[in-house]
Amino acid sequence: MATVIEVTEVDDPRVDDFRDLATADRRPDRPGGRGLVIAEGVVVVERLLASPYPVRSLLGVRRRLDALAEPLAAVDVPAHVAEADVMARVVGFHLNRGVLAVADRAPVPDLDVLLARSKRVAVLEGIGDHENLGSLFRNAAALGVDAILLGPGSSDPLYRRSVRVSMGHVLRVPFAPVESMSAVFEALTAHGYRTAALTPRPNAVPLREAELDDDKVAVLLGSEGPGLTEEALAGADTTVRIPMADGVDSLNVATSAAVAFHAMNGAA
Template sequence: MSAAVPIADPGDPRLDDFRDLMHADTRPDRRGIVIAEGVNVVERLARSSYRVRAVVGVEAKLTALAPVLHQLDAPVYEVDKWTLSEAVGFRVTRGVLAAADRPEPVPAESLLATGWRFAVLEQINDFENLGSIFRNCAAFGVDGVLLDPRCADPLYRRSVRVSMGHVFGVGFAVLPGRWPDSLELLRAVGVDLLAMTPRAEAVAIRSVVAPRSWAVLLGAEGPGLTEAALAAADQWVRIPMAAGVDSLNVATAGAVAFAQLTC
């Protein structure tokens, strides 16, 4: 970057990527833009393969990001906090935002070729759970996330934020074709499908010997995996829990499984 360009007018068209952020995810004209908020998340975005369009922030945050912004081929705008809040439409507490182009979708086959440990998500619609799952995948070195077509979009603002920016580093792909038949794609390349379920017939996760290549299947909170997804799995795995507790949060269950399989 060259020096940050000061902007004083919240209506400046150079801030258009960041306008009306509260509703940005649902505006059809905005589906091509991904937003990162806060120093850590902007840093992860800048270090990722995503093409950054612009960064806007208050002086202190831009200074904190200077080492990363210096290597960035995108304009950086310096604003005060009032200009920033007025432009985006709410009080921005994190002080720095970046906008990036949404990358081309990765085909599931390509993603599968990049590693051997995966998470497969069925109908995960909650953006916070989705973001947390990416964060947990990053923590435990899970190589990629495969989504059934009914999952929410991991690049929505809230998911990005809760993931701490790890959606930019952990690859993901939507499984093509009919779910759960599409799981055959994984089996075809030798990935063992471990379905998480609280059912008593499932094997306790501590007793599972991690196969060379595995995918942990996680279903929506509440109902859990569908019968069809369970039937398509190679093995049912459960986390032993105290009596009377329905289940863990889906992202937490994933973390416990990843920890047991990788640590």
């Protein structure tokens, strides 16, 4: 059972994990920080508590901690309760969601083990926007994608904004970084995946004809603007496009991903 601890002083060292989250060089989830995972809001905190990420502590107003009474009864972590103004001064801004939790990172899955137990995989190349990453992971969780590979140029999906936008589903979908696209293709080929690169190019196969619901398929997604690199396009078994109305040349990458993930479930 969680231990509820009253916090009345802003400088209480027991809440240092939550301190000054608005200041970039103090953020524990930023490069150079302590690598902590930060969850915001009752729903996301509950998903963190149910995830493989080792929770360190919580900080929230009493009403929000009361809403988490059931999941907190099953964990042995400190739950710090504070008035809203004290919490705001610790965090560095007023948090409408009223509760935060921090956790250490879970071990990164072994790539071969991850691919061996998966069938539907998304490969991200150059996805640097944290909101797009969060949306992608939420879509992946909703539409049955088993794993995500983070190729070159992709940002950390455990950045606070990504966790928030994903509604905590980034904590549910397993992912692994891969250093190069050549390593991505080597691993996918070794495990029998067919690879499909998503692109708006007119010579690509229309989505309805791409048969993405085959056994063991990996869809490649590139950044908005430049899209996938020539290396990624050339290395894929096929290129696939989402047909669009005249005058529209592309979709947001998270939206494109959702359409492709839906097709991977046989619903194109």
